[in-house]
Amino acid sequence: MKIVLKYMKSYRKLAILAPLFMLIETSSELIMPKLMTLLINHGVGASNSNYILKMGAGMIFVALLGIIGGIGCLIAASIVSQRAGTDLRKDLFTKIQNFSFHNIDTFQTPSLITRLTNDITQIQMVILMSLRMLIRAPLLCFGSLIMAFSIHAKLAMIFVISIVVLAIATFLVMRKAVPKFKMVQDKLDGVNTVMRECLAGMRVVKAFVRHDYEMEKFNAANEDYKETSVKAFRIVVLMLPLMMLILNISIIAILWNGGIQFSIGSLRIEEIMAFITYLMQMIMALMMIAMVFMYISRAQISLNRVNEVLNEEIDIADPNHPIVPEKSQGKVEFKDVSFRYKGGSGEPVLENLSFTVNGGETIGILGETGSGKSTLVNLMPRLYDVTQGAIYIDDIDVRDYSIHDLRKRVAVVLQETILFTGTIRENIMWGNKNATEEEVVAAAKAAQAHDFILELPNGYDTELGQKGVNVSGGQKQRISIARALIQNPSIIIFDDSTSAVDSLTEKRIRQAMKDSHDRCTKFIIAQRISSIKHADKIFVLKDGKIAAQGNHNYLMETSLDYQEIYQSQMKKGVVIDA
Numbered sequence: 001m002k003i004v005l006k007y008m009k010s011y012r013k014l015a016i017l018a019p020l021f022m023l024i025e026t027s028s029e030l031i032m033p034k035l036m037t038l039l040i041n042h043g044v045g046a047s048n049s050n051y052i053l054k055m056g057a058g059m060i061f062v063a064l065l066g067i068i069g070g071i072g073c074l075i076a077a078s079i080v081s082q083r084a085g086t087d088l089r090k091d092l093f094t095k096i097q098n099f100s101f102h103n104i105d106t107f108q109t110p111s112l113i114t115r116l117t118n119d120i121t122q123i124q125m126v127i128l129m130s131l132r133m134l135i136r137a138p139l140l141c142f143g144s145l146i147m148a149f150s151i152h153a154k155l156a157m158i159f160v161i162s163i164v165v166l167a168i169a170t171f172l173v174m175r176k177a178v179p180k181f182k183m184v185q186d187k188l189d190g191v192n193t194v195m196r197e198c199l200a201g202m203r204v205v206k207a208f209v210r211h212d213y214e215m216e217k218f219n220a221a222n223e224d225y226k227e228t229s230v231k232a233f234r235i236v237v238l239m240l241p242l243m244m245l246i247l248n249i250s251i252i253a254i255l256w257n258g259g260i261q262f263s264i265g266s267l268r269i270e271e272i273m274a275f276i277t278y279l280m281q282m283i284m285a286l287m288m289i290a291m292v293f294m295y296i297s298r299a300q301i302s303l304n305r306v307n308e309v310l311n312e313e314i315d316i317a318d319p320n321h322p323i324v325p326e327k328s329q330g331k332v333e334f335k336d337v338s339f340r341y342k343g344g345s346g347e348p349v350l351e352n353l354s355f356t357v358n359g360g361e362t363i364g365i366l367g368e369t370g371s372g373k374s375t376l377v378n379l380m381p382r383l384y385d386v387t388q389g390a391i392y393i394d395d396i397d398v399r400d401y402s403i404h405d406l407r408k409r410v411a412v413v414l415q416e417t418i419l420f421t422g423t424i425r426e427n428i429m430w431g432n433k434n435a436t437e438e439e440v441v442a443a444a445k446a447a448q449a450h451d452f453i454l455e456l457p458n459g460y461d462t463e464l465g466q467k468g469v470n471v472s473g474g475q476k477q478r479i480s481i482a483r484a485l486i487q488n489p490s491i492i493i494f495d496d497s498t499s500a501v502d503s504l505t506e507k508r509i510r511q512a513m514k515d516s517h518d519r520c521t522k523f524i525i526a527q528r529i530s531s532i533k534h535a536d537k538i539f540v541l542k543d544g545k546i547a548a549q550g551n552h553n554y555l556m557e558t559s560l561d562y563q564e565i566y567q568s569q570m571k572k573g574v575v576i577d578a
Helices: 002-044 049-097 101-106 109-151 153-200 202-207 211-236 239-263 269-310 373-378 403-409 424-431 437-446 450-455 473-485 503-516 552-558 560-571
Strands: 332-339 350-357 362-367 388-393 410-413 491-495 521-525 537-542 545-550
Touching: 002 049, 002 109, 002 269, 049 109, 049 269, 109 153, 109 269, 153 202, 153 211, 153 239, 153 269, 202 211, 239 269, 350 373, 350 388, 350 545, 362 373, 373 491, 373 521, 403 410, 410 473, 424 437, 424 473, 437 450, 437 473, 437 503, 473 491, 473 503, 537 552, 537 560, 545 552, 545 560, 552 560
Parallel strands: 362 521, 362 537, 410 491, 491 521
Antiparallel strands: 332 350, 332 388, 537 545
8 A cells, every 4th residue: 555655655745635634523422422411301301491501502612523524524535535545546647658568568458448447437536535534434433432331331241242343354355355356456447348359450350340249259258348347346245234233232131131230220221321322333443444444455456556657667768867869860781680578478579680772772671470670670760679799879879878869760560540639730740740831731731631631621720530530541641651751751651551541642742751851861661672772772581581672683693582472463454663
């Protein structure tokens, strides 16, 4: 629970104020039965109306103090829990933003969403309950016990027996319930995973008419979550009837023993009534404690899950003393680079790659699926770190750059085109938040996006739906290219990012970039030879190694792999000379 105290520390004044208010409320509740005893004994019993009026007014005043204390505690506790939860959620989100691709791969997206929402809500709830119930319940419990002993010590022993029995019962129940709460959170992650996959792929589901399959999958996950939750809470709900049984047995014991004490004159009726009131207060306090411990147990699981993210070691971080090159030339050099995914099969995805690319050159990368094309380019901006060897940009190891500086120099147009909710202008300006209108238009023109943007109802101010659902695949790719170009990088990577663009438009994009970004080093991953035929050098990747390299004409003469791809595309009618 150290993390809870850490985030509450910023609001310690309110965190201290809440128990003080609760002390006022609890004190008023403990005094009330005693005042009632005095009222009956000296007022009603003696037919003293003045005493009744004075004592009645005093009881109203005490009740008002209790109400003020309760409201004050609730306000203070609510502020602390909400603000602490907000701070924790912000830090958690910030940590996730700094994750490398490997860190992101470690946690599934639905699990991260659950940790950011449900788990932090559980933590907020336990902070609120702790500041109220965890202070109120012990005060009420021990206060009732002390008040009972002050009235009649022998009869108060019933209270002690009740506390021991309830403590044992609570321990046994919680010991069985706590492990199941961890399972509940895991099952909730499973439900979120199924929902996210279905919603993200809704168009595919509809296209293949797989509604029934998705419903079966969701119902299975949902049913699993329900059954686990029912098992967990079935144990917990035993607490209430168990406590009520102990309460009723205790009341009977007090009435029976109290009756005996009354018959011998050592106890008055009003004192027996006060005893029963204190007993009920004590039992209710113990019920509160049990409920708080249940929430703490659930919150502990949530805390562990949040801590897993906060304590996750970010494997790609800024160096202690980052280097900034004097000139940005776009030169790239791989020296004996090997890479394997952590937690993978152990087989290298890339093995002993060495090559040099001079600034301003265009490099095409071709290869079969799984040959390591995307992995190769992801290493340059340090989306992943090399397992062995080194990558140099402008003669400086990429690990010696600050991440911000490196990724400003190396722009990436990823294979999966992601656009954000907002206007087209806002999406393009993701690459440069300080870009002028002229720069936005210039980038859009270079990406061949300007014309179709102007045809939209609101032009550059057209609102895009989630993930850009209201534009076509080719249009999304062109906006994504404009977003990278406006960054004005020294190196730009196209990871199969024109696959949805026709050959003529692709040719225009190449020509526009040649005019506007001729000094920029370009890495182009493509499936079509037409996309990279113009490149200064083409790398043919096979099993994580460069099987051949050279320009198009050289590879047509020397590389069987390249010739095979060329002939295959010719047979399929793919345009080669675009």
